[in-house]
Amino acid sequence: MRNKHNKLANTFLLTGFHPKDRISDTYLKGTMKLLDTPIGKTVRIIQYNGGKGVRFKLHQLGLTPGKDIKVLRHAPLGGPLMIDVEGRSLALGRGIAARIKVEMN
Amino acid sequence: MRIALIGQPNSGKSTLFNQVAGYKAETGNFIGTTVTYTESKVRLMGNVIYVVDLPGTYSLAGSNPAEREVIKYLTSMEVDVVINVLDASHLTHGLSLTIELLELEVPLVIALNMMDEADRLGILINVNQLESILDVPVIPMIASKGRGIKPLFIKAHQIGTNNRIPAHPQYSGGIEDLLTLLESRLKEVQSHLKTRSLAIKLLEGDNAIIKDVIGQKPEIGPDLKSIQKAFQHQYGKSPEWVIEDVRNQMAHHIVDRVIKQGRRRISLRDRLDDILLHPFWGYIFLIAILYLFFQLVYTLGGLIETPLMTLFGDLEVWLMNVFGGLQGLIIQLLIGLIQGIAGGIAIVLPYLVPFLLGLGILEDIGYLPRVAFLMDSLMHKLGLHGKSIVPFILGFGCNVPAIMATRILEDKRERYISAALSTMVPCAARLAVIFGLVAFYQGPIVALGIYLFNLFVIALTAKILSKIVPETSPGLILEMPVYRIPTIRTISNKAWWRIREFIVEAWPLLIFGSVILALFNYYNISIYLNVLTRPLSWLLGLPQEVGVPLIFGILRKELSLVMLGQALGTMEFSQVLTSVQMITYTVFVVFYMPCMATMVVIRRELGRKAMWHIAGLTTLIATIAAFSSRLVTELIF
Secondary structure (H helix, E strand, O other), X not given: OOOOOOHXXXXXXXXXXXXXXXXXXXXXXXXXEHHHOOOOOXXXXXXXXXXXXXXXXXXXXXXXXXXXXXXXEEOOOOOOEEEEEOOEEXXXXXXXXXXXXXXXX | OEEEEEEOOXXXXXXXXXXXXXXXXXXXXXXXXXXXXXXXXXXXXXXXXXXXXXXXXXXXXXXXXXXXXXXXXXXXXXXXXXXXXXXXXXXXXXXXXXXHHHHHOOOEEEEEEOHHHHHHOOEEEOHHXXXXXXXXXXXXXXXXXXXXXXXXXXHHHHHHHHOOOOOOOOOOHHHHHHHHHHHHHOOOOOOOOOHHHHHHHHHOOOHHHHHHHHHHOOOHHHHHHHHHHHHHHHHOOOHHHHHXXXXXXXHHHHHHHHEEEOOOOOOHHHHHHHHHOOOOHHHHHHHHHHHHHHHHHHHHHHHHHHHHHHHHHHHHHHHHHHHOOOOOHHHHHHHHHHHHHHHHHHHHHHHHHHHHHHHHHHHHHOOHHHXXXXXXXXXXXXXXXXXXXXXXXXXXXXXXXXXHHHHXXXXXXXXXXXXXXXXXXXXXXXXXXXXXXXXXXXXXHHHHHHHXXXXXXXXXXXXXXXXXXXXXXXXXXEEEOOOOOOOHHHHHHHHHHHHHHHHHHHHHHHHHHHHHHHHHHHOOOHHHHHHHOHHHHHHOOOOHHHHHHHHHHOXXXXXXXXXXXXXXXXXXXXXXXXXXXXXXXXXXXXXOOOOHHHHHHHHHHHOHHHHHHHHHHHHHHHHHHHHHHXXXXXXXX
């Protein structure tokens, strides 16, 4: 019964999962930190550095490599950044924004 | 039948719960944890069902203790059907949790909430197709307007009765092979999870589950290690990331198939952040909003409190007349009882009710995360995060709501520090002492000086505490929900449940303490109390009679002024106290030990240990602050 035809599985098998999406280091040359991205620009996430906890939290909030994000505003006096990911707004502290590598589209 | 509601933060899950829950809803903890849930009885077509509101969660990773409890609960025998609340306007993100729920293999119904919001954004969702892809009933709804709620619960009831378990998601070939391999080893393992979800959790590196399984069957340890290695080898990532990626991709593919993007309507709400988070106007609005909130709560509070306290005062006078004075045990006990009851009413009705309603509104509109955004950099200089500003500001009115407001902070360390600091903020009762003693006799400038000194000590304590209790959170990562108009029902329900907690737990203790102090008074234990506190009063250069008012001040802070008059035999304080003594006494009163109502709330919110910590810490700070102000003022005066 478990193995009955499953549409979800089907969707997935058709489109396929590409496991070898690791990014080579040379590819990282044209990148910058999310922290340095000008306001109003849309960039794509390449990767992030940091402990497992931070990475997992970012993952949970949908900030996964390959996603486009737009920097909406910076809070004054070295405050956090506000960004847009798929129509949701997130606030990120500068420490975290400095660890996220992005590329300009 | 028991129905559990689960959804990501800001999915409107609590709004849905509040629409169906009655005033008797109970808040509880999962045994041995601080993870809370709310449960309510609901009548549905003649049946009584239980609806449980679980904490908002982005995922079901077992590495997070709160999420682990949620998994355990969902897969236990207690829950008959799970309702997954999804925000239709942000479907991709929400579906990753849905996929995890499908993996748990429990009866499931999806509440596709915020259809109005999706419509505004021009998102057209093919509900039938979503239903058939997920193999789960999907009910479109708008919880804030009460639409679609009945069909949702009827469907949930039906699914729960039939115990219909949806097909679990299927991964791509390689992953499935490894999963099947692991599943075959788990045959005799006992778990609340189905074998397949157990295998997934093991692969994801859920430590508690791994420990449990290895405890039952030690030979699985090496097997698991080699399968995890195979993952790493094949995909270049550890299994938890691979699985997480797969879930995200699945969510994307589903959304691609069921959503059509139409034209999005730009409304005022989209522009609101441009003003409210503006580098200049944002702060002007922040100050204005918080000032208005504070004013509203405390003006309203004052309006209610004054006649209430007069009423209780009259009652005391009447009783004294009946009993012919204050002599006699019974009258003393009665007065103590009345003071305890009055104390509770004076805190609950005037301050807690408007405060909790106001906080609920700010919370549900979505303004609190904005406060965090604006204040983050300033609070960072004190070693705290932006949201901590809210309890501080509230503390100026009453410390009880301030402690309750620390709930908006997710991090335990943050909550502890904010609670400790906000008890040092002089509340309205201590304002009375500052005004009655210092401003009246020494002039307003000196009173202002005490306020500034207070802020300085709080900032210093914040600095020291944030050094001692090390920072654990990596920095701000916060979702900023769309501004929404809150529903009256959600706000009044939330406020009522919190007020009920105070009435049931804190108030009886306040009354009890009040009666005990009346007994002390009757048996003249006061005199011994003065001896007991003599080292302190000697250190601060105060007459030994201040012992009793200071101890009674723990019950209610304004008593430290009222009873000072009784203890010294005159309300003309300038005849018996020097300027230095008045200032020293006031500084001590401002900082020392929170009042009993506050302590009870600290115990409730943060635990008994935190309560004693904070009581000890503030008394220490009060002693140091009062002693140093004694030294300084002796030089000046």
